[in-house]
Amino acid sequence: MTAPLAARGITHRYGGFTAVDGVDLSVPAGRVTALVGHNGAGKSTLFDCLCGTVRPTSGRVFLAGRDVTRLPDHARARLGLARTFQQLAVFPGLTVEENVRVGAEQRRGLTAPGLAAGLIGLPQPGRSSARAATRAALRLLDLGASHRLRAADLPTGTLRRVELARVLASSPTVLLLDEPAAGLDQDEAEALGRVLRALAADGMALLLVEHDLDLVQRVADTVHEMAGGRLLGPGGAEEREGGGEVR
Numbered sequence: 001m002t003a004p005l006a007a008r009g010i011t012h013r014y015g016g017f018t019a020v021d022g023v024d025l026s027v028p029a030g031r032v033t034a035l036v037g038h039n040g041a042g043k044s045t046l047f048d049c050l051c052g053t054v055r056p057t058s059g060r061v062f063l064a065g066r067d068v069t070r071l072p073d074h075a076r077a078r079l080g081l082a083r084t085f086q087q088l089a090v091f092p093g094l095t096v097e098e099n100v101r102v103g104a105e106q107r108r109g110l111t112a113p114g115l116a117a118g119l120i121g122l123p124q125p126g127r128s129s130a131r132a133a134t135r136a137a138l139r140l141l142d143l144g145a146s147h148r149l150r151a152a153d154l155p156t157g158t159l160r161r162v163e164l165a166r167v168l169a170s171s172p173t174v175l176l177l178d179e180p181a182a183g184l185d186q187d188e189a190e191a192l193g194r195v196l197r198a199l200a201a202d203g204m205a206l207l208l209v210e211h212d213l214d215l216v217q218r219v220a221d222t223v224h225e226m227a228g229g230r231l232l233g234p235g236g237a238e239e240r241e242g243g244g245e246v247r
């Protein structure tokens, strides 16, 4: 089966320095794939190549089998790829609900199978209002009670949920998360883990770059370790029951 997101032979050089070196990676539907490694291993550079914010020096990126290597990040987003940021990306002057609404209004006009739609109660794009998508995402992230609060007044843990709700309201098929547990306490990280597992159970393809190895251990179906720009291969995580192919 074609993976929703795949990278083939990705290499990226900054001048003469090779940050990512010939990486092959598949991010299958219905699974959480994690990327771990020490600082400087090349995780962020690979992540940026997958999102489209960095053009790889060589190699190819495929979304649902389509070569998107030359497409910028916003075009990949329209094809169903969403990301969260290490540095939180929320609009501080907007309320929680308004922030999430921004994501809902970026929903694609396409109907794609395997959306998180079923789980979070999001009707298929094109058939429902952005308001319904906003409400569903707020509910999934347990933000209903704070929907009128201004983002600027909220703590990091809540803002991480706001960012994730905004991204989910756009109904992605592939979700890339860059250190989503940064700044979360243990309870918040556990709640986040449950949401990520639920999204995978609903068919989404998730790629998680994370330093919190407890979270990785709890949620990932497959763990890839990166060092010196290369993938060392899957390891660490047990294959979850009922899982599909690994790479």
Ligand SMILES: Nc1ncnc2c1ncn2[C@@H]1O[C@H](COP(=O)(O)OP(=O)(O)OP(=O)(O)O)[C@@H](O)[C@H]1O
Pocket: 014, 017, 019, 037, 038, 039, 040, 041, 042, 043, 044, 045, 046
């Ligand atoms: N814009 C850049 N110009 C030059 N070198 C860079 C640039 N960005 C990253 N690098 C180098 O590329 C290598 C990989 O960096 P990258 O940020 O991808 O690693 P990482 O695994 O994400 O690290 P961290 O966990 O600290 O975020 C590092 O040696 C880094 O110094």
